[in-house]
Amino acid sequence: MAASEAGSPTLVDRVVNVSDFIWGGEWNGEPVSWLSLGGVAVPPMVIILLGIGLYIMIGLRFYPILKLGSAFKGLFAGRKGSGDGEISPFAALSTALSGQVGTGNLAGVAFAIAWGGPGAVFWMWVTALIGMALAFAEGSLAIRYRETTSDGVKRGGPMSYIMMGLGPKYTWLAILFCLGTLFSALVTGNSIQSNEVATGLNELFGIERWLGGLIVAIAVFIVIIGGIKSIGNVAEKVVPFMAAAYIVLAIIALILNASDLPETFSRIFAGAFNNQAAEGGFVGALIIIAIRAGVARGLFSNEAGQGSTPIAHAVAQTNDPEQQGRMAMLGTFIDTMVICTMTALVILTVQGDFTGAGQAVEHVWQSDLSTVETAGVATTIAAYSAAFPTLIAGVPLGTLVVSAALILFVFTTLLTWSYYGERAITFIYDRVPGSTRGGEKVLHIIWRVIWCVAIFVGATQPSQLVWRLGDISNAAMALPNLLALVLLSGVVFKLAKGDKTAGKDFAAETAEEPEEY
Numbered sequence: 001m002a003a004s005e006a007g008s009p010t011l012v013d014r015v016v017n018v019s020d021f022i023w024g025g026e027w028n029g030e031p032v033s034w035l036s037l038g039g040v041a042v043p044p045m046v047i048i049l050l051g052i053g054l055y056i057m058i059g060l061r062f063y064p065i066l067k068l069g070s071a072f073k074g075l076f077a078g079r080k081g082s083g084d085g086e087i088s089p090f091a092a093l094s095t096a097l098s099g100q101v102g103t104g105n106l107a108g109v110a111f112a113i114a115w116g117g118p119g120a121v122f123w124m125w126v127t128a129l130i131g132m133a134l135a136f137a138e139g140s141l142a143i144r145y146r147e148t149t150s151d152g153v154k155r156g157g158p159m160s161y162i163m164m165g166l167g168p169k170y171t172w173l174a175i176l177f178c179l180g181t182l183f184s185a186l187v188t189g190n191s192i193q194s195n196e197v198a199t200g201l202n203e204l205f206g207i208e209r210w211l212g213g214l215i216v217a218i219a220v221f222i223v224i225i226g227g228i229k230s231i232g233n234v235a236e237k238v239v240p241f242m243a244a245a246y247i248v249l250a251i252i253a254l255i256l257n258a259s260d261l262p263e264t265f266s267r268i269f270a271g272a273f274n275n276q277a278a279e280g281g282f283v284g285a286l287i288i289i290a291i292r293a294g295v296a297r298g299l300f301s302n303e304a305g306q307g308s309t310p311i312a313h314a315v316a317q318t319n320d321p322e323q324q325g326r327m328a329m330l331g332t333f334i335d336t337m338v339i340c341t342m343t344a345l346v347i348l349t350v351q352g353d354f355t356g357a358g359q360a361v362e363h364v365w366q367s368d369l370s371t372v373e374t375a376g377v378a379t380t381i382a383a384y385s386a387a388f389p390t391l392i393a394g395v396p397l398g399t400l401v402v403s404a405a406l407i408l409f410v411f412t413t414l415l416t417w418s419y420y421g422e423r424a425i426t427f428i429y430d431r432v433p434g435s436t437r438g439g440e441k442v443l444h445i446i447w448r449v450i451w452c453v454a455i456f457v458g459a460t461q462p463s464q465l466v467w468r469l470g471d472i473s474n475a476a477m478a479l480p481n482l483l484a485l486v487l488l489s490g491v492v493f494k495l496a497k498g499d500k501t502a503g504k505d506f507a508a509e510t511a512e513e514p515e516e517y
Contacts (some may be wrong), residue, residue, distance in 0.1 A: 012465055019276035019471040046473050049305050050130060050335025052482050057133035058138040059279035059489055063496045064132035064329045071326035085154045085317035092316035093327045093464040094235040094352040096309040097227075098412035099189070099420065100335040101243065103196050103302030106406055110379035114370045116290035118264070119271025121344045123294025128336035131304030132329040136487050139155060139328025140321040141165065142310035143505065144495060149439050155228075156314030157420075158481045159427045165488050167506035173480050174427065181424035184308075189417025190451065191458035196377065197410040198459035213459025216411065217452040222281035224418045224448050228315055231415045242408040243339060247399050253387035257349045264348045302335040307481030311420050317452040321495045343380055377406060379472065396398070411505060418451045 010018075020026040025041030035042050052349035057064065075090065087095070112120040138158070145164035147155030162174040194213055201212035223234050254261060272290055303309055316324050342492055345366050354360070361367050364383045384398030392400060425447055426440050458466070483490070494502030 012468070015465060015468045015472065019468040022475045024473050027474070034071045045478070049134075049478070050127070052486060053130035053134050053305065056137050056485065056489055056492065057491050058128055060133055060496050062134050062376075065129060067326060068132075068329075071283050074323065074326060074460050075330065083317050083319035086228055086315040087317065088236070089316040089318050089324060089327050090511065091232040091236040092313050092324070093331055094239040095232045095416055095419075096312040096328065096331045097243070097334060098231075098235040098239045099305050099308055099312065099416035100301065100331055101239070101339060101411045102193060102301075102413040103406070105339045105343055105409065106337065106380045106402065107196070107376040108301050109340050109346060110365075110370065110376055112294055113344065113365050114379070116294055117271045117274075118267040118348055119269075119290035119483055120294035120367070121268045121341070121348070122272035123290055124336060124340060124344070125294075128304075128332055128340075129300060130385045131302050131336070134305040134485065135302075135328040136325040136496070137311065137330040137489070138305075138307065138310035138325075138481075140325030140492060140495040141314045141485075141488060142314035142328075143316065143318060143321040144326045145501070146160065146314045149440075154315055155423065157311035158484055159316065159424070160325045161310075161488065162480075162484045164506055165503055166484065167490060167504075168188075170484075171431070173484060174401060177425035177430065177477065177480035177484075178427050180473065180480060181307070183242070183419055184306075184470070184473035184477040185417050185421030185424065186454060187205060187466055187473045189413065189420065190454045191461060191466040192470050193410045193413050193417070194323065194455040194458035195229045195461060197407050197414075199377070201407065209460050210456070213456040216414070216459070217455040219411070220414050220418065220455060221448065221452040223415055223450065227444070228419055231419055232315070234415060238408065238412055242405065242412070246401075247338060247342055249388075250346050250382075250400065253346050253350055253384065253398075254342075256387060257351060260349045260351065261345070264302060264345060267307045267348065301340055302332045304332045305482055305485070308417070311423050312416065319500070322498060325495065345380060346387065350383045352382070354382070354386075377402070381390065400457060401516055414455060416447065422447050 021032065021073070022045050023043050025035040031039060031041035035044065075093075085092075096296050109124075110122075112124060126223060141161040142156050145161035146154055147164075148154055158177050159174040159225040162170050162177065166173070169280070194216060194499035197216055198209040198212040201207045201215070202209055207215070221323055223230055262306050274290070309331060313328050318324055347370075348363065350364070351362045352364065354362070354364050354369070362517060364370055364379055364386065367382075369379050369382050381399050381402045384402045386398065387398040404459075423442055423463050429435055429440065431444055437469045459500045488503065491503035
């Protein structure tokens with residue numbers, strides 16, 4: 001951990017400590033004694049997320065896994081809405097995916113491998129499967145409990161299913177979730193993303209970071225000024241294209257290095273269950289490190305349990321909670337099991353001229369680019385550049401591919417998270433006596449302007465502080481939502497059985513928006 005010259009902790013030091021405690025079970029770089037096994041830290045948020053995810057998966061009787069095939073069959077049927085809502089179920093999924101697919105799919109996977117070795121990929125898969133249960137719960141509850149404004153607009157998310165499913169006495173939990181959402185939106189959904197896209201534009205076109213931030217801010221404003229329908233329209237067109245293009249290029253890279261694939265899978269499974277003692281640790285320490293890395297980065301990428309994606313799914317044109325729950329779990333599967341897996345396999349499989357500790361190595365994950373301190377987008381770029389070394393305007397094709405993917409992934413993430421933040425600030429405003437629909441619309445415009453200014457500012461900021469703040473803000477957003485999922489788990493289990501009206505309804509007419517509570 002960094003320290004100031006005088007020896008006293010800096011702001012960054014304090015933020016790093018809190019982040020390391022939440023996601024790593026460490027303080028001042030050392031395992032917290034009551035949160036460790038054999039000297040290896042046990043991360044609290046990983047335990048909470050996996051524990052609640054397993055509980056819901058068992059309660060659903062493994063519905064997300066057993067119904068995955070039928071969920072994919074319903075994917076194309078979801079292109080047309082058949083109920084109340086603002087955008088089609090497919091557009092809602094695309095919008096949620098545009099928020100999920102971002103830097104975590106490129107930088108997060110590389111960091112997970114550097115931190116926990118190839119075995120982290122296996123635990124990332126496990127996390128995705130468990131995360132599908134959380135995603136189903138969120139998506140189904142988002143449709144079961146959603147608001148209707150005075151002018152007929154459908155909207156929702158965790159704040160709505162807390163209020164309408166648990167009742168007014170849990171207003172504090174809904175507000176706590178919204179505060180966490182605003183924190184996470186401005187840090188994770190904005191500053192981190194704008195910082196990364198400014199880097200991509202600089203590497204691709206040599207554009208100054210401030211100018212790149214300005215260009216992105218203007219482009220985002222043009223889209224978000226039209227609200228969720230405009231965001232959904234763009235996401236529905238861009239997300240499937242960008243995801244398919246990235247997957248196809250990854251498959252080509254793997255075909256070109258197919259001879260190394262058996263060894264890659266062998267390393268993944270061996271690393272996941274490697275009982276060899278870690279340095280200074282106990283037998284089995286490497287397994288815990290691999291689990292920590294895979295779970296933490298997997299959850300960072302797919303957002304399962306965080307409470308963000310149900311805000312997008314709540315506007316789907318459907319009255320069937322089970323249908324949208326399946327859509328939501330597909331988002332987690334596509335994000336992690338497909339896109340993150342493609343990134344991981346390319347990093348672990350592609351051969352090139354790399355150097356590690358002063359010696360030549362075959363793969364980028366063995367090189368100096370893949371340490372805990374250096375791993376990130378640069379690792380992924382190096383792997384793709386080795387797979388596609390052909391120069392275009394002096395730049396390897398692989399570099400162009402990853403940089404373009406990063407720009408598209410981050411751009412759509414900025415669009416979606418602007419709406420998540422908008423819903424959070426609107427909910428808080430609606431708790432003020434005398435709030436009106438007109439007041440909401442004015443607040444939306446103000447928020448969208450603030451959002452784009454934050455993009456411009458975030459593009460030029462140093463990344464260490466915002467990344468660490470992002471880890472804290474994600475937990476602040478996830479914890480209230482996870483508590484709500486546990487409290488509403490009985491409703492979720494009934495929704496999975498086709499009971500569209502499961503659970504109590506806490507709804508009453510109010511003078512403020514929405515008119516239901």
